[in-house]
Amino acid sequence: MAAVRQSVELLEKNKPQQERAKRTYEGILSAAAELLVDVGVERISTNLVAERAGITVPALYRYFPNKYAVLNALGAALMDKQNTVFEKWFDHYLELGDLQLLLDNVYELLKRTYDVTREQVGGLEIVQALRAVAPLREVRLASNRLVSSQLAMIVADVMGQPVDERIQSQARLTIEAGYAIVEMALEDDSLTPELLLREGSRMLQAYWQGFMRAG
Amino acid sequence: MAAVRQSVELLEKNKPQQERAKRTYEGILSAAAELLVDVGVERISTNLVAERAGITVPALYRYFPNKYAVLNALGAALMDKQNTVFEKWFDHYLELGDLQLLLDNVYELLKRTYDVTREQVGGLEIVQALRAVAPLREVRLASNRLVSSQLAMIVADVMGQPVDERIQSQARLTIEAGYAIVEMALEDDSLTPELLLREGSRMLQAYWQGFMRAG
């Protein structure tokens, strides 16, 4: 009797080609981001998005098959930015082949991730929609798994160890904890973001410090 | 022009008094939990909930003013269970006045929180709805703040320190990270929950170990 959740098309339809179309496309994403803040995931609709973007609904349907595809595009763009921050940071400090240098600069990573998420309108709401909306959940999971397996591989390589379950889950946990810390810093205004990010980086440092002594 | 998000009534209306009413009330909550799994937060509606609970919609409105109140009741019940787990664990190991004992048993706390969330139908979905749905977000934040300020107070007391911002954010971060770990263990089936919870507890231990040496 349980209704099986139908799979949802998340891919975009027509790509915008002309200048005007690109503005429309961007306008849809901006409107969606604003509405995520103003009315929330549970209330957002293609009608509302089109109205706020100043276009008619069929124009939206030209580019997106449904509202999940809009949220997906929004989420994918933000995750891309976050992943880029991570990769740049990682590559930069890895140059010397010394993991300790990475550890010493965890705060910088958290702060940059925080900044990039904060700069995006509705950044927090987007990230939380990725957690809560089922068709998007898998997108987020896949992205986090990818990043953490890259992390696990490189760390194992530098330390001359095999990529076992232990190191995989350590990497996975690190990524997940990192995002949780950033989200908390965005969400909670009773403590300053800097303080929370500081503490967060101390936590990750302490975690890896033990591993590096043991390994 | 930005639509201001209206505040939403989250409180229940009539409390069920007779036996039959209690069954109806519980049936509403169970139906909502199932639907959270089957159709997701963005699709759940009072109509769907009433239908699945085997009652008519006005019967639901007898107890809840809207769907947010239903989700709120569901979320509050789960957070209560989680907080109870925490408090029992905390009080139990604090008896000897030794924080180290608490640290040594962090895994147990995470595992019990994991279990209690897993046992609730739609536990993960409920927790994520609490994050993503704005009117509920504050409920979750308030609960986490309360628990972490209690933690901060007791820890400061045992260590003979004042409750400063530093210790407050440390406690806050611990609670938030704890829940993030549990949620990841529930969400990701590519790594075993036990392994992830183990790693999670190692992370929290390493974090506090440094604090206790320093303090």
Next chain:
DNA sequence: TGTACATCAGTGAACGCGCGTTCACTGATGTAC
């Protein structure tokens, strides 16, 4: 123990509204000649 009655619990029917989606269309843009 029986029943009348007050209160509690749930129903059926109705409402206006915004939702997602599609259609045949008009208008804008860019380019081949």
Next chain:
DNA sequence: TGTACATCAGTGAACGCGCGTTCACTGATGTAC
């Protein structure tokens, strides 16, 4: 440089449906006498 034409972009109108919410109501439960 001008224009005809193909393609791209967006519109207006319409649809059936499920949504939240309310109403006057019937039926169930419990208790005073």
